[in-house]
Amino acid sequence: MEKKTTVHADPGKQELIITRTFDLPVALLFKAYEDPEIVEQWMGTKVLQLENREHGSWRFETSYEGNVVFSANGVILEFVPGEKITRTFKMENTDFPVQLEFLEFEKLTDSTSKLTMHIIMRSVAFRDQLLKMPFAHGINMAHDRLQQIADSLK
């Protein structure tokens, strides 16, 4: 099957580029990032704050059985509906420094679209560390780890 998601990470660089083509009109793709209720559904996290405007801020938190297992926050630097979001991303309670994310939404056809995520890290070492942790950026990390622990206890 064709790989819809690509990750481009040149050795020795502190950036990575993730692209994905969607079988969705660009307006719907953008809405998935804009609407807190929808973000919660596909990211699997709770959206505590999401101010979709320049100088707005956002905060996500994931709990498992009453304990917070993942949280992240940032500020929104640019917000152009249907086109782009520029934001910072900081995973709370980790050594990862804040990273800068450029999200670009592109119309391909009336019913398909493309997302380009350009992530810039503080150093090459942190970029490589992020790549080595498949779930580091995501919300699934804690869940997956807990699942592994749960499975090992069975």
Next chain:
Amino acid sequence: MNLRRDVFQAIADPTRRAILLLIATQAMTAGTIASNFNTARPTVSRHLQILTECELLTQEQSGREIYYHLNPAKMKDIADFIEPFRQSWEDRFNKLEAVMKKYKNNR
């Protein structure tokens, strides 16, 4: 010698990446490799040692000469290394697509 040397640290160096590209087309001796760079010979030797420790290069004795070859299996490991990260994003984006298709149909 650090046997646990990180392969990604190894390829983060521009000279070492250039060496890998150079050897990709044909096996070469240390002397031939060094002649392609302005860097001092001992520095190139050190790079070759690091790349060999990481198993990115293999050595082959041919008469009095030692030839360096690229190890394609190890190079493939580097490509595969990103795969779990890519897959985690693929899963997340699949979810996004499914959620939005449902959203569209429910309107």
